[in-house]
Amino acid sequence: MADSLELEALWEDFHRTVNMTSQELAAWLRVRDAGEETEPLPDEAGTATGQHVLAILQKRRTDLTDDDVRVMYRVVDTVGDLVDVADEPEPESTRRRHRLMTLGHDPLKP
Numbered sequence: 735m736a737d738s739l740e741l742e743a744l745w746e747d748f749h750r751t752v753n754m755t756s757q758e759l760a761a762w763l764r765v766r767d768a769g770e771e772t773e774p775l776p777d778e779a780g781t782a783t784g785q786h787v788l789a790i791l792q793k794r795r796t797d798l799t800d801d802d803v804r805v806m807y808r809v810v811d812t813v814g815d816l817v818d819v820a821d822e823p824e825p826e827s828t829r830r831r832h833r834l835m836t837l838g839h840d841p842l843k844p
Contacts, residue, residue: 741795741798741803742795744803744806744807744810745795745806747806747810748790748806748809748810751809751810751813751814751838751839752787752791752809752813752837752838752839753838753839753840753843754835754838754839754840754843755791756788756791756792758840759784759787759788759791759835759838760788762835762836763781763784763785763788763836781836783805783808783809783836783837784836784837784838786801786802786805787805787809787837787838788838789802790802790805790806791838809837809838809839812837813834813837813839816830816833816834817834817839817841
């Protein structure tokens, strides 16, 4: 596990990066996986990483596991790689936006 200062910085980076609430992310994961006639169980909707991000959002910092910390680093790094702060999100970049939303980051959110 990371030391307390490193963990505090990661916690802040993660919550700055993940700008969707747990309710918004849960709803997005269900919509993303819904078919024409079926909808997945809420606990099974979305990718494994999306589900893990959702679980982390519902935890306190003191309850994080080593696996949570690894996922937090991966999410912060991945979103950082996909988001260009100088470049405004464009409507035609729907696929990129959906990938980011699966990680809890909506680039169209202020």
